Amino acid sequence: MNFKISQRKAFLTEQKNKGQRITIGFTGIADLRSFIALEYIEGMMKAAADYDINFINMGAAIKYSLFEDINFVNHYMKNFWFMKKPFLDGLITWASSLREFVDSEKILKTFNSLKPLPMIDIGHLDIPGVTALRIDSDSSVQMIMEHLVKVHGYSKFAFIGADVSEPHRKRLSAYKNELKKYGLKEIENSVYMANSMSVISLSNTVTRFLQDHDIRKKEIEAIVTTTDIIAAEVINQLEKNGFNVPKDIAVTGFNNWYDGITAKTPVTTVNLEYFKRGYMAVELLIDKIMNPNSPCKIVRVKTSLVIRQSCGCFEKSVQNAGKKIDLTEDETEISEQQLRQKLIFKLLEIFKTEKEVDVENLVNSFFNDVYLNPEKSCMLEWFQNHLQKYSHIASSNAAYLQNLVTGFRNIFIPVLKNENLETILRIEGIFHQMRTLITIFTKYETLAERENPYRLNNISKNAVDLSDAMNLDEIIELLKMQLNEMNISKAFLALNESNSSNINDTKIRLIYPEPKEELKQKLQFKIHEPYQFPKSLFMDTRYSLMLEVLHHSDKYFGYIFLEMKFLNIAYYDVIRLLLSNALYSVRIKKADKKNDFLLETSEINRLLKKQNPTESKRNRITIKNLTDYLQKNISEKTNLDKIAEHFMVSRSYLSKKTKELTGCSVQELHEKMKIEQAKKMLLSDNFSIFDVTVALGFANQNYFSNVFKKNTGLSPGNWLKRK
Incomplete structure (x- = not known):
């Protein structure tokens, strides 16, 4: 076994024996349904399994459709609240993946705030003091040019890229160096850098290229591009103009993306070794956890050339299948x-x-x-x-x-x-x-x-059932069915007690599957900060989990950890969307139905300690306009300053006048009205105690129960039993 591997395993075993199995996370924004991101994550998960450490995917997928919430990035940033010790021992970052959504200064500030948490970055944005894992662009372009020049004998080249990021510009620089190395002239008007990666921009770029060069006269023999996306679109545009790749001209890509495989002519490209880089990132992170004061560095990863048909070759597997077999070896001399x-x-x-x-x-x-x-x-x-x-x-x-x-x-x-x-x-x-x-x-x-539609039908049915759920208990039971349907065998759910703009102060509501007796005690366990989530819930076995923050618009309900059985996080997003919508329906929509249980005037009058008080019509505050205001704001906390401002009086005058008219303080009157409405809602059988807590704006269920008992002499549950 490699000495470094032995060192890592010895350290990790020692930590595990102390009951402190190392836990690492990954964060970034990307199309995590693409096989690039999937290979990254697969590499990380494989390394985590090989080294027997825990892995939590905290990445977010680029919006799947135009209908996704416009606050996508704001929701994603909530994940950073988990990225601290003791929850994580280290983090793999893809900082540059945020650049499309957040400016570089804010990205660096965000990741710098996580220090001293050990980090390894796999993108191309430098985070001060953080070791970075990068591809070797120069050697990658060298491989492409060596193949085109030495194998095919091409000498007339053009270059098409996009002036959108530093990697594209670095590949152009490496390309020019290769031309010099082979003593090849850079042909006039042979370098094109599109303004963007859009189809229109690339189409216009190819049009300019065709106007500048006569392909049929072989003025250009090969086009080197900076990504497979560009290569695929170049091939597409060339075909539209009547040119065949590779018969009329060769084209190469870079990145080994799906676009290159599915292009009209499969693209010869550079494999950026995503799996290998994901695996190496975990190893480097373990090294950093072992030696937190070790200096940061840039580690270059060698890439490999992927031969396909766009350069004029056949794939290696096709070549090997037709390779002549050597029959000269003499086996007659052996038994x-x-x-x-x-x-x-x-x-x-x-x-x-x-x-x-x-x-x-x-x-x-x-x-x-x-x-x-x-x-x-x-x-x-x-x-x-x-x-x-x-x-x-x-x-x-x-x-x-x-x-x-x-x-x-x-x-x-x-x-x-x-x-x-x-x-x-x-x-x-x-x-x-x-x-x-x-x-x-x-x-x-x-x-x-083809059986997938049946699975989708079941998921759709569960989605309908979830949307019809009347309370949290029903949601949790339906969630268990959904997890079983999707073959996800572990889940841990923590929810806020009230709708909020953050995910602090949550309680554990579900451990799936049914936990052992000692873990059941953790249910309802309160978590003040996300990074304080008790990892003991995950038990002693190694785990790979996906984190999903539950939200609807600007309301946050909590979060769920799901066992990562699938690399494609679209599976987990389905659960997030279904669960978030169900919670929204129960908490927000149902809370809106509280207006169906507003108090009648006679019901309010029975709450007053003074009956038939003398009122002047000139007074800004009357029993009616005061109770109307409190009724309208039944789900709000009692705020004397806000109420006084509404009636354009001083706070002291508001308190004095309310006592004079009702015999109660403002706080007492508002509280009595809340409890009276709570009774009506509970008797309807459509609201659980938790639903009423949320609808009437109480901080949590315990506080609501205490206030209810103070006003009625009974807890909500016991009061209902007597009705």
């Missing part, structure tokens, strides 16, 4: 047992996760197929069993499996060089069957995905 061992050794290099006994079975299957010629291929049966280990065959796994077939075909075929043609063709046929089997498994998975 069959030695040959078997040699084959096992070679196959273990391909099947890195397989046990040796399983690979030995594959070798036995090969020899059975060659010499026994069974009715059903033993190799095909072995491969079928191997495929069943994969829960998903689609996308990247399918390509990986095709490469596996190519790999062990290249190992087995040379062994057959002395066999007759019929045997060789029969074994080749088995390899073709394996490739077909991969295609069939992929097709089955595609068909299985």
